[in-house]
Amino acid sequence: MPEIFVDGVAIEAKDGQTVMEAARDAGIYIPGFCWHPQLSVAGNCRLCMVEVEGDTGGWMDIACNMPATRGMKVLTQSPKVKERRKTMLEMVLLNHPVDCGVCDKAGECMLQDYHYEHNGAASVATVAKHRTTKFHELSKRIVLDNERCVLCSRCVRFTKEVSKSHALGILDRGDHSLVRCDEKRSLDDDPYSDNVVDLCPVGALLSRRFLYKSRVWYLQPTPSVCPGCERGCTVDLWHRKAEWKFNALDPRQNVAIERVTPRENPAVNGPWICNKARDLPDLLERPRGGAPMLKGARVPLAEAAGAARRMIDAASSPVALISSWGSNEELAAARDALGPRFRCFVKADHVPQPGERVGDDFLIRPDKNPNGKRARELFGTAPVSLDGADLVLVWGEGFDFADVPRGAKSILLNAFLAPENGHADAYFPTTLQTERAGHYTNFAGVVSAFAPIRRAPAGSVDAEALFGMLAAVARVPA
């Protein structure tokens, strides 16, 4: 445990730590583009240069690659260090186009922050800026603006060390350097490729999904959990702030998920998520079910609930198919309401789609449902069996209504618009995880919370509340 001094403050560094890591652990921020806690040290941006005081006058070195040794005296705010930072930023800005006005990263850009903090002066260059390709398509999801690139190589190291697709590299030298795809590999095959957009310290790597959709300061993140697989990665859903509500433009944009970013969680996903999580709007913003229905006829909720209660009352052998997309709270309510009366089976709402990566040794898990573990804990692991059932309660998607036994009644709880909604004897449109708070338990037993970002559409009902309405009758023993 070497003790080092940073700006005169004694801090404890762990064995093998660099000065950068020890300083950040102690809450001292040393700037840097290329250093990232999860990636190897590249040491190419030279922005984390610090001064080390020594008996023979001391020296300058980069904090990210300098091992902390006992008694080391490091200065991060000395005049020499400030001068170096200013000079380095001047060099980075030699060819940077400074088109912050049309850059999606503006507002959360490290170069902007560092420029305001450490340089703040106009460019001293008198020669024209070096022009390169704008909007080079690295993959179907990501475009690269080479003029904005500061060549930190974070994206290259990510594909080499974390996603292991080895899809990116840097061509040529000096200010002609370009980040490009490997000829033999494609970034399209990397299911984690969008992480490089978050990793990019400037606006060089851009997500096609989010390109020019919104300035980031109009958005706010709400913590949520990705329902894409049983890993249950914690994510931030970015949606428009209430004070920036659109009045003339499409009001759907006021409640839409504009983008999804990882929310760092060392217990589950670290700082990464896969591309399926980035595409959560495709999963969660499909057309919705509308109003409760009895055999396709729209009715008020109370009437539909009453009819469902009579159906449950009359049934002699009811079966419930439990959604593995239900939150812990909903599953508990379902067990209280249905458990005493129904035979319950856990159903896989989603199965891997064609072309989707089923599983790997990094994040993606084969079960494409967020809460299968908790559901199986409460309702057992028996395979679905509808033998002799005269009432089938289906909660969630992923069930073929052709499997309902002949003559049996059906109750359906589904959030989305589907042809089965009209065929069921009673249909209830349920809310989504973007419209209520709750928790998911992932495959390893880690519980993560999600919060609502918008109000539920009119007519839809919380599954937890609905089970409470059905419970009054269902609790009576048959």
Place this chain on the structure above:
Amino acid sequence: MSAARRPARAPYVRKAYWNEPAMGFWERAYLFEILRGLAITGGVFLRNMGKWVTGRKGALTTYYPEETRRDYARNNRGKHVLTQRPDGRPQCVACNMCATVCPAKVIEIEAGFDPADAEHPKYPVRFEIDYSRCVFCGLCVEACPEDAIRMDKTVPDLPSPDRLQMWLGKEELLAWKPERDVAKPYPPAPGGHEGTTP
């Protein structure tokens, strides 16, 4: 009844003004002054009425919106205009600086992506201003980095019984084509300054 005792207030002293109004005998008599006031307002009313009935100009009342005044000051901040490039496209790059700085939050911009135009990849698909809430402060003009939004001296003239009808869109705001512009050659010369420096 032992209510908490309030601190004793200082007695009220009326402030003495330097131009304290002082009424003379006729003012105190009241009736004559009232009749004099009625004569003034009635005279103005009848004069205006006569001019209006006989169709003559010069009535003090302007019959808005049929009549609008055109003698606005040259630097009056009125209706917004979106300036154009030589090819007629808006200079606006949909950076949202005006929408962000706007104290009344009346500007809403939908941005589009044009990969073919490397100089101006971002452009406004829709540009909407709500004149029912605009306070004509001109901060949008100051914030614009591209000289893409200015304010004309004429006012928007959007009287409506419905405040949702007071929006102007990109097409209306682009309909401004002066022959000559004193602030900047118009239309801008081709190959003009496009680069930016930090």
